[in-house]
Amino acid sequence: MALTFAATPRSAAPAGHRRPQSGRRALSRHLTGWAFAGPATLIVVGLSLFPAVWAFFISRAKWNGIAPATQVGWQNYQRLAGDPDMAAAAQHTLLLTALFVPASIVIGILVAIALNQKIRLIGFYRTCIFVPYVASAAATGILAGFVFNPQFGAANEILRNLGIPAQQFLESPGQAMYIICIIALWGEIGFTAVIYLAALQDIPKELIEAARTDGASPWRIFLHVTLPELRPVTVFTAIWQTITALQLFDLIYTTTRGGPLNSTQTVVYYIYELAFQTQRLGYGAAAAYLLFAVTLLLSALVIWYGRRRGTEAF
Amino acid sequence: MTTTLRRGRLILGGLSATLLLLSACMGGTTDDGKDDAAGYDPNAKVELTWWTGQTSEAQKVAEGLATEYTKLHPNVTIKAAPGAPTVDDLLTKLSAGFAGGSYPDISYAFGNWAGDLGASGKTQDLTSYVQEPSFGWNDMPPAAREVATSKGKVIGVPALVDNLAVIYNKKMFDEAGLPYPKDDWTWEDFRATAKKLTNPAKNQYGTAYSVSGSEDTTWHLWPLLWQNGGEILDGTKPTFNSDAGVKALETLRQIAVDDKSMYLDQTDEKYGPLFNSGRVGMMISGPWSLLDLKTAKLDYDVALLPGTNGDHTTVSGPDLWVLFDHSDANRAGATREFAKWLTSAETDAKWNLAVGNLPLRTTEKDTPAFKKYTEEYKGGQKFFDNLANAKKARPTVAGYEVLSRNVGDAIAQVLQGKATAKEALDAAAKKSADAVEE
Numbered sequence: 001m002a003l004t005f006a007a008t009p010r011s012a013a014p015a016g017h018r019r020p021q022s023g024r025r026a027l028s029r030h031l032t033g034w035a036f037a038g039p040a041t042l043i044v045v046g047l048s049l050f051p052a053v054w055a056f057f058i059s060r061a062k063w064n065g066i067a068p069a070t071q072v073g074w075q076n077y078q079r080l081a082g083d084p085d086m087a088a089a090a091q092h093t094l095l096l097t098a099l100f101v102p103a104s105i106v107i108g109i110l111v112a113i114a115l116n117q118k119i120r121l122i123g124f125y126r127t128c129i130f131v132p133y134v135a136s137a138a139a140t141g142i143l144a145g146f147v148f149n150p151q152f153g154a155a156n157e158i159l160r161n162l163g164i165p166a167q168q169f170l171e172s173p174g175q176a177m178y179i180i181c182i183i184a185l186w187g188e189i190g191f192t193a194v195i196y197l198a199a200l201q202d203i204p205k206e207l208i209e210a211a212r213t214d215g216a217s218p219w220r221i222f223l224h225v226t227l228p229e230l231r232p233v234t235v236f237t238a239i240w241q242t243i244t245a246l247q248l249f250d251l252i253y254t255t256t257r258g259g260p261l262n263s264t265q266t267v268v269y270y271i272y273e274l275a276f277q278t279q280r281l282g283y284g285a286a287a288a289y290l291l292f293a294v295t296l297l298l299s300a301l302v303i304w305y306g307r308r309r310g311t312e313a314f
Numbered sequence: 315m316t317t318t319l320r321r322g323r324l325i326l327g328g329l330s331a332t333l334l335l336l337s338a339c340m341g342g343t344t345d346d347g348k349d350d351a352a353g354y355d356p357n358a359k360v361e362l363t364w365w366t367g368q369t370s371e372a373q374k375v376a377e378g379l380a381t382e383y384t385k386l387h388p389n390v391t392i393k394a395a396p397g398a399p400t401v402d403d404l405l406t407k408l409s410a411g412f413a414g415g416s417y418p419d420i421s422y423a424f425g426n427w428a429g430d431l432g433a434s435g436k437t438q439d440l441t442s443y444v445q446e447p448s449f450g451w452n453d454m455p456p457a458a459r460e461v462a463t464s465k466g467k468v469i470g471v472p473a474l475v476d477n478l479a480v481i482y483n484k485k486m487f488d489e490a491g492l493p494y495p496k497d498d499w500t501w502e503d504f505r506a507t508a509k510k511l512t513n514p515a516k517n518q519y520g521t522a523y524s525v526s527g528s529e530d531t532t533w534h535l536w537p538l539l540w541q542n543g544g545e546i547l548d549g550t551k552p553t554f555n556s557d558a559g560v561k562a563l564e565t566l567r568q569i570a571v572d573d574k575s576m577y578l579d580q581t582d583e584k585y586g587p588l589f590n591s592g593r594v595g596m597m598i599s600g601p602w603s604l605l606d607l608k609t610a611k612l613d614y615d616v617a618l619l620p621g622t623n624g625d626h627t628t629v630s631g632p633d634l635w636v637l638f639d640h641s642d643a644n645r646a647g648a649t650r651e652f653a654k655w656l657t658s659a660e661t662d663a664k665w666n667l668a669v670g671n672l673p674l675r676t677t678e679k680d681t682p683a684f685k686k687y688t689e690e691y692k693g694g695q696k697f698f699d700n701l702a703n704a705k706k707a708r709p710t711v712a713g714y715e716v717l718s719r720n721v722g723d724a725i726a727q728v729l730q731g732k733a734t735a736k737e738a739l740d741a742a743a744k745k746s747a748d749a750v751e752e
Binding site for chain 2 (some may be wrong): 084085224257260273278280
């Protein structure tokens with residue numbers, strides 16, 4: 001039943017044979033084009049670009065959303081540099097990223113290899129791994145709140161059966177960030193696993209067969225054939241997961257709200273707190289722009305590094 | 315070439331249009347110094363919008379009141395809407411409404427928003443109106459009147475008054491063989507009692523405190539600060555880190571850290587249910603807890619806050635009806651008349667007392683409605699009497715929310731043994747200094 005209207009390259013008339021078009025036809029062609037692109041462009045400009053530009057102007061003002069704004073120039077940005085809460089939030093974000101990105105890549109590869117086996121019910125297992133990714137992070141957070149509840153949660157029940165003393169988990173400043181990371185991994189592994197599964201199935205069979213014929217052990221095949229073939233995908237997942245970690249909000253909102261003792265307050269959560277809890281819209285917008293700049297810089301660095309190594313992911 | 319130029323001009327035009335729009339959105343209105351209701355015609359036909367901030371039951375009561383008012387004044391139609399799903403969201407809705415020019419005539423508001431709302435320039439100035447003898451302004455608790463006043467201007471009328479007192483579980487006191495708290499008890503008594511009520515083996519705590527760092531954490535400290543002679547602000551300079559403040563927080567720290575007889579709640583939501591299920595002996599809370607306690611069928615009673623040298627000052631967190639100006643004298647005047655009717659002793663009995671809140675006016679204490687309230691809600695009388703101890707209000711300055719957050723974090727650190735009271739409060743004062751600057 002599926003119909004495809006996309007024109008294949010062959011169906012387009014060769015450029016050299018085209019007669020010069022009259023002005024009216026060119027206009028109608030333009031109009032047709034904009035009729036297609038227009039609505040989407042309007043939505044992007046109205047809902048993404050305009051707020052982004054507006055946010056920049058807000059970031060140079062002192063404004064609580066109610067009283068008139070005062071222009072303060074770059075003062076918000078200067079103050080950010082000396083804000084101990086911002087420094088702490090940046091540290092928490094770095095810790096989360098440093099734990100989350102490598103773990104999601106390594107576990108993703110392992111799960112993908114396991115799901116690449118030809119065994120019974122493999123479709124069912126693949127679905128199981130992917131389901132948490134489809135669930136919203138807010139739902140995941142609420143669910144995890146029950147599991148890691150210090151008094152009645154399932155996690156402490158398991159520890160008790162193993163003879164390990166009960167833990168405070170999300171209510172302990174020392175443990176909360178690690179628990180958040182585990183919950184985030186549970187939700188995101190499905191995504192990296194599916195990406196790596198596709199990449200594994202793209203590796204030419206001849207390469208592996210040739211290596212096997214040459215007498216290489218499965219471990220050496222993995223190390224010297226599979227892993228190098230996965231490199232472009234790894235550049236992509238590294239950037240993608242870094243952005244995911246930097247922007248993690250809903251999970252923190254539904255589990256700890258930045259606590260205990262602000263130990264899970266990441267930069268994004270701090271921005272939310274500045275702008276919507278304490279009504280410092282200007283200062284919050286400045287922090288948001290700083291985060292944007294850092295994310296852009298990080299992505300550019302990884303892409304530049306990837307191109308230099310000859311692997312293009314983007 | 316021409317196309318590029320034209321496109322450049324287009325972009326420039328777009329940019330300047332954007333800028334104009336932005337400055338319109340981020341601007342405010344300045345007060346013209348004229349009375350908003352000057353020349354008000356009481357018989358003019360007007361339609362008012364009322365954001366009640368209420369849901370379910372209370373909202374139905376509000377709609378009933380709106381209909382009743384229209385029956386009394388057929389030329390005034392009142393549209394009663396909740397305004398937002400929770401009172402918390404009302405501030406965001408109001409600020410969006412200011413930007414878009416569609417805000418209500420009268421809205422529910424938390425008392426600590428008064429500074430920000432007053433600075434919007436969109437509120438009415440009721441200073442002389444409430445002084446009219448028929449309004450009975452002085453029947454309302456002083457702390458509530460103070461909260462309704464921002465920078466010397468009355469911007470609204472108290473909508474709800476409350477205060478903090480100690481609610482205690484009588485069964486736990488009996489089991490520990492302890493006498494019930496008397497009205498002249500001290501913080502030393504409170505500490506000793508909490509220690510005796512604590513039983514780690516049975517998961518029982520003497521008292522509880524929220525360490526989420528929110529306003530719930532912060533405002534429980536203010537009575538202690540005031541009892542010790544301290545102040546939150548001196549003008550715009552934070553002074554809560556004075557010796558009085560340090561002593562106040564140290565009192566709490568001893569109970570939490572030295573005695574371990576305080577359940578520390580990382581959220582604001584757990585200590586109430588824990589008290590209701592008999593795990594916490596004494597809870598510092600307000601009249602809003604009475605409804606849950608009634609449902610939990612717990613044997614409890616209410617005592618005044620412990621005192622320092624006989625001073626039992628408590629804190630009040632009044633909410634407001636804020637009145638807005640739409641440059642229409644008839645609407646402004648009609649809104650004032652409605653607010654006066656709504657907060658009058660007769661109507662308030664059908665509103666606050668009916669939904670389980672304390673009465674707004676002292677003159678209501680002899681009414682049958684108040685008698686019914688104290689019978690239905692045990693401890694209601696004590697909370698009403700405690701209004702006399704709510705002599706001070708939280709400051710109504712823009713930036714109080716930032717200060718509150720910093721103090722909340724400081725309290726959370728100290729009660730969890732991560733800092734001393736002096737260090738934490740000094741750091742919080744330093745961080746809050748430029749938030750409250752103007």
